[in-house]
Amino acid sequence: MEYQSGGQVPGASGLLGEVAEAEAALRAAAERSGATGGEDLAAGFDAVVAADQKIEPRDWMPEGYRKTLVRQIAQHAHSEIIGMQPEGNWISRAPSLKRKAILLAKVQDEAGHGLYLYAAAETLGVSRDELYRMLLSGRQKYSSIFNYPTLTWADVGAIGWLVDGAAIVNQVPLCRCSYGPYARAMIRICKEESFHQRQGFDILYTLARGTEAQRAMAQDAVDRWWYPSLAMFGPPDTESTHSAQSMAWKIKRFSNDELRQKFVDMTAQQATVLGLRLPDDALEYDEGSGHYRYTAPDFAELMAVISGDGPCNRQRIAHRRAAYDDGAWVRESAAAYAAKRRERAA
Ligand code: FAQ
Numbered sequence: 001m002e003y004q005s006g007g008q009v010p011g012a013s014g015l016l017g018e019v020a021e022a023e024a025a026l027r028a029a030a031e032r033s034g035a036t037g038g039e040d041l042a043a044g045f046d047a048v049v050a051a052d053q054k055i056e057p058r059d060w061m062p063e064g065y066r067k068t069l070v071r072q073i074a075q076h077a078h079s080e081i082i083g084m085q086p087e088g089n090w091i092s093r094a095p096s097l098k099r100k101a102i103l104l105a106k107v108q109d110e111a112g113h114g115l116y117l118y119a120a121a122e123t124l125g126v127s128r129d130e131l132y133r134m135l136l137s138g139r140q141k142y143s144s145i146f147n148y149p150t151l152t153w154a155d156v157g158a159i160g161w162l163v164d165g166a167a168i169v170n171q172v173p174l175c176r177c178s179y180g181p182y183a184r185a186m187i188r189i190c191k192e193e194s195f196h197q198r199q200g201f202d203i204l205y206t207l208a209r210g211t212e213a214q215r216a217m218a219q220d221a222v223d224r225w226w227y228p229s230l231a232m233f234g235p236p237d238t239e240s241t242h243s244a245q246s247m248a249w250k251i252k253r254f255s256n257d258e259l260r261q262k263f264v265d266m267t268a269q270q271a272t273v274l275g276l277r278l279p280d281d282a283l284e285y286d287e288g289s290g291h292y293r294y295t296a297p298d299f300a301e302l303m304a305v306i307s308g309d310g311p312c313n314r315q316r317i318a319h320r321r322a323a324y325d326d327g328a329w330v331r332e333s334a335a336a337y338a339a340k341r342r343e344r345a346a
Helices: 013-031 041-050 063-082 084-088 097-122 128-136 153-171 180-208 212-231 243-248 256-274 299-309 313-326 328-345
Strands: 284-286 291-293
Touching (some): 013 180, 063 084, 063 128, 063 243, 153 256
16 A cells, blocks of 8 residues: 555545446436335335435434434534634644645535535424533533543644544445435535544654654554544444444444444554554454454443543533624624514515
8 A cells, every 4th residue: 555645545435436336326316216105104115215216305204213313413413513623723833824724624624524414304393502502511522532632742633543434434324324314414424524634644644754753743643542532433343322223223234343444454554644642552453354353442431532531622612602702792693684584585
């Protein structure tokens, strides 16, 4: 594997190919005549899912399916918005104008991803405001990963390479999700995430070839972000409460452990190109299975972070809450303006 600064991350082009295939499959599914279950609504839903066509907002769906989608899409949207904080912290301190412009664009993309996802969730009958309130009151979650601090510039590289890398591996299969609005949002998001991963890889590649101190800073960032990135895929399959049902509904296409393994296999090879070490003495390629053996993350730590006890949980939510409160006048002005326009048009 080789890499030229600014180029595609080695071994990641297959994922973009999968996104293109999912996009083609989505178009083909829309053109196929609708699967039907006759008069029976539940049979109709099952037939559409079985035929790999898409459930759309107007279609009947089981209440559990709707709730699962609201939970997952909202959690995903919240992650994008909260995920702006750790990197946003470095925009004013990026080491050059070029790096600053790239990071600014990336963080802006994350806001955009949050908006596509809130819009997808709204098609299921919940409002964005309700979802924000659930985030702020702790009733809905966001990804554990954003509760870790960004201590140095190299952390921005590690987030791009590892966190966006894990996000892509997790999200490419969601381009084939059975719910149309989520699948369509994911196609656009995955294309942008691949640029995000490239910018992180490029930062680390440059640092790893810099001074001794820069190299050490890059290695330290990878050491701190590796296990939290592995934990992003969720609890092990044996403890995942939602996987079986979500896979039966074709919301999730692979289990948490399957995706984690795919991420390890991809990343272990990229680490050798970077010339950085993944902090796992047990990491080893297994000829028999064609996969890398690796040490699992600390799932007790994952559960503690999910339940509010990570290094930055309180800070992240306090920041979000302040942004929500400070933005109240904008929402009120927009609502007053819309009411005035309606009045004038009447
Ligand atoms: N963090 O039964 P499962 C990004 C919860 S976006 C927090 O296995 P499921 C882009 C789970 O909700 C990153 N909570 O659950 C970016 C459930 O709790 P509940 C976000 C977690 O849903 C990059 C319970 O544990 N991506 O990074 C986590 O089948 C850089 C039991 O778990 C997505 O959200 C966790 N790590 O599978 C932005 C992708 N893991 O709801 C900025 C879509 C598990 O019962 C900068 N989501 N939980 O109270 C998914 O694929 C799934 O929801 C999983 C979890 C895989 C996260």
